[in-house]
Amino acid sequence: MNFEAIKLMAATTADPSNQASWTSMLITIVPLALMIVVFYFLLIRPEKKRAKKEKAMRENLQVADEVVTIGGIIGRVLSIQEDTVVVETGSDRNRIRVLKSAIAENRTAHDDVETVTIKK
Numbered sequence: 137m138n139f140e141a142i143k144l145m146a147a148t149t150a151d152p153s154n155q156a157s158w159t160s161m162l163i164t165i166v167p168l169a170l171m172i173v174v175f176y177f178l179l180i181r182p183e184k185k186r187a188k189k190e191k192a193m194r195e196n197l198q199v200a201d202e203v204v205t206i207g208g209i210i211g212r213v214l215s216i217q218e219d220t221v222v223v224e225t226g227s228d229r230n231r232i233r234v235l236k237s238a239i240a241e242n243r244t245a246h247d248d249v250e251t252v253t254i255k256k
Contacts, residue, residue, distance in 0.1 A: 194236045197221065201244040205234055210243075
């Protein structure tokens with residue numbers, strides 16, 4: 137028998153302990169990657185969508201809209217500045233100046249009518 141050929145074959149074959157380390161590394165990395173993907177789709181992505189929707193709502197405020205502030209004050213928008221809004225509340229017509237970021241909800245439904253072309 138040629139022992140040198142056997143030694144050469146043994147040196148070129150993969151070490152079983154090396155395969156075990158790769159599998160153990162995969163066993164730890166795969167669940168971690170899955171958790172990151174799940175957190176993205178369950179927590180991060182919906183939060184970004186909600187923040188984008190709120191920002192669009194605040195940018196599209198118009199005079200005479202009925203709004204609700206974060207503190208629960210309900211009123212109509214009288215004027216809009218760059219970062220503040222003057223809100224009139226109640227029948228006694230109290231006026232409050234609030235930040236746009238304090239507007240939680242716009243209760244006025246706007247019809248966003250697109251231009252429709254009629255073909256003859």
